[in-house]
Amino acid sequence: MPGLRRWIQVAATLLSNGYWLFPWKESLYRGPLKAVCLPGLNCYSCPAATGACPLGSLQHVLAELRPGFAAGQPRPGLYVAGLLGFSGSLVGRMPCAWLCPFGLLQEWLHKIPSPELPVPRALSWLKYLFLALFVIALPFWAVDEFGYGMTWFCKFVCPAGTLEAGIPLLILEPELRALVGRLFYAKLTILVLFLAWMAVSRRPFCRVACPLGAIYSLFNKHSAFRLVHHPDRCTRCRACFNDCPMGVKVYEGANQLDCIRCLRCLRHSCRFGAISFEVAGVGPQVGETGGTTGGTH
Amino acid sequence: MRPYRVLPFLLMLAFLVLALAGINLAEPEAVLDKAIRVCLSCMGIG
Numbered sequence: 300m301p302g303l304r305r306w307i308q309v310a311a312t313l314l315s316n317g318y319w320l321f322p323w324k325e326s327l328y329r330g331p332l333k334a335v336c337l338p339g340l341n342c343y344s345c346p347a348a349t350g351a352c353p354l355g356s357l358q359h360v361l362a363e364l365r366p367g368f369a370a371g372q373p374r375p376g377l378y379v380a381g382l383l384g385f386s387g388s389l390v391g392r393m394p395c396a397w398l399c400p401f402g403l404l405q406e407w408l409h410k411i412p413s414p415e416l417p418v419p420r421a422l423s424w425l426k427y428l429f430l431a432l433f434v435i436a437l438p439f440w441a442v443d444e445f446g447y448g449m450t451w452f453c454k455f456v457c458p459a460g461t462l463e464a465g466i467p468l469l470i471l472e473p474e475l476r477a478l479v480g481r482l483f484y485a486k487l488t489i490l491v492l493f494l495a496w497m498a499v500s501r502r503p504f505c506r507v508a509c510p511l512g513a514i515y516s517l518f519n520k521h522s523a524f525r526l527v528h529h530p531d532r533c534t535r536c537r538a539c540f541n542d543c544p545m546g547v548k549v550y551e552g553a554n555q556l557d558c559i560r561c562l563r564c565l566r567h568s569c570r571f572g573a574i575s576f577e578v579a580g581v582g583p584q585v586g587e588t589g590g591t592t593g594g595t596h
Numbered sequence: 597m598r599p600y601r602v603l604p605f606l607l608m609l610a611f612l613v614l615a616l617a618g619i620n621l622a623e624p625e626a627v628l629d630k631a632i633r634v635c636l637s638c639m640g641i642g
Contacts, residue, residue, distance in 0.1 A: 331628070333632050334624040334625065334627050335624075344634050344639060350631075351627050351628070351631040352631075355638070356630065359626075360623070360626070360627075373621065374621055374623050376618070377614045377615065377617045377618030377621065378617075378618025378619055378621075378623035379623070380611070380614055380615075381611045381614035381618055382615050383611075384607065384614065385608055385612055388604050388608040389608060449637075450638045453635075453638045454639070454640050455640065464639055465640065465641060468639070468641075475641060475642075478636065479641060480641075480642075482641075483639070483640045483641050521603050521604060521607065523604035523605070579600060580600040581600065
């Protein structure tokens with residue numbers, strides 16, 4: 300399963316960034332696919348990006364909400380919210396583990412031999428602060444005299460944007476380097492700090508700062524796809540916790556906010572059949588002798 | 597035997613209706629309009 304997931308992650312990353320004509324065309328992809336929000340965090344200003352970033356789109360919608368209403372063209376972001384909500388209702392936070400390019404980068408960087416640094420659980424609430432403040436409140440409320448807001452998370456925080464768009468554009472278009480100022484250096488520092496953190500901790504950006512993961516996580520408990528924990532089989536050996544890239548203690552409850560449904564606990568960690576999955580109430584049933592019937596093990 | 601859960605389907609339906617309403621308001625065009633432009637200030641450049 301980890302092998303299959305890795306292949307899917309790589310394929311999703313390549314598909315999300317499949318416009319390799321940009322060095323010759325000297326522009327980013329401008330086709331109709333860019334109207335579709337991708338499920339993972341992938342900056343749409345990346346020269347190779349083939350789709351839109353849902354977080355960037357959400358911020359833009361909120362930043363231009365007032366002028367839109369004033370002009371009689373209300374665009375309250377139903378399309379973006381609908382896509383995010385549909386995906387969340389279907390699989391919860393699963394796109395973080397299977398489809399997000401930035402998630403793949405974090406997993407690869409963590410393969411660098413280095414001491415293991417745990418991420419304090421209290422920090423996981425920060426991503427909800429980033430979502431509430433930088434993605435929703437500030438783009439909507441902090442507006443200029445014409446009623447336009449800014450994409451605060453993209454502009455001041457997002458390390459994915461710095462890595463996928465800022466740096467490549469500065470390489471491809473040297474004349475832009477004259478425009479680089481303190482803000483970009485600050486964002487570069489954020490990126491470097493996160494990259495270093497990724498080497499020593501598992502998925503720190505997902506756990507601490509990703510507003511997209513924060514949105515999906517709100518659906519984890521009620522999504523169609525869910526994990527099921529079987530307490531009667533669980534020995535609380537902590538194997539699932541030790542293996543979990545998000546530091547989730549499955550034995551304290553499946554489908555916690557930080558679970559990204561990588562299925563590592565189900566397929567790899569638990570030897571007692573204490574974890575299975577179900578889809579809207581239908582799923583492999585736990586047998587009498589351990590493991591699950593129906594092909595989960 | 598676990599009971600079937602209806603809530604996920606209701607949620608999916610509700611968000612699908614939201615997305616379709618957004619499409620009716622030409623929101624994908626607004627997303628496209630932003631996604632095909634390089635916004636330097638959005639990246640902290642300039």
